[in-house]
Amino acid sequence: xxxxxxxxxxxxxxxxxxxxxxxxxxxxTLEDINKGLVEAFPDIGFGFFQSEDEGDLLLKLFExxxxxxxxxxxxxxxxxxxxSIALRDAISAVKVPVVEVHLSNIYAREEFRRKSxxxxxxxxxxxxxxxxxxxxxxxxxxxxxxxxPVS
Numbered sequence: 001x002x003x004x005x006x007x008x009x010x011x012x013x014x015x016x017x018x019x020x021x022x023x024x025x026x027x028x029t030l031e032d033i034n035k036g037l038v039e040a041f042p043d044i045g046f047g048f049f050q051s052e053d054e055g056d057l058l059l060k061l062f063e064x065x066x067x068x069x070x071x072x073x074x075x076x077x078x079x080x081x082x083x084s085i086a087l088r089d090a091i092s093a094v095k096v097p098v099v100e101v102h103l104s105n106i107y108a109r110e111e112f113r114r115k116s117x118x119x120x121x122x123x124x125x126x127x128x129x130x131x132x133x134x135x136x137x138x139x140x141x142x143x144x145x146x147x148x149p150v151s
Contacts, residue, residue: 005045011078065094092121101137102127
């Protein structure tokens, strides 16, 4: 049984992956991405959570803080990335490390997408590698977990 557990969280519209603007977001569904992570990292325990609702994401972060059992979070907050101060504050309020990921390169898109209000409270940001962004986010999180001081 794995001692490293990662929750992969996805925000609004990510349930539409594979259907929504495939020229930007690719043809992989969220289920495809999740399955790919499990296959690529067989020694990691994964959980998956997606919601169209900002409040559900906040509650999930608080739940994993309060109940423990998670080593870290890989988060694609979707559009909430660009304006949700509530999500930013929730990430800041929990001790679990969070890696921000995006399928598209948000810095090469519309002006409003170039600003992330959550980046400064996340461990790091991966952007622009399609479904591979999630894999890179997991790798970054695992590297951090392997080198951080034990408290």
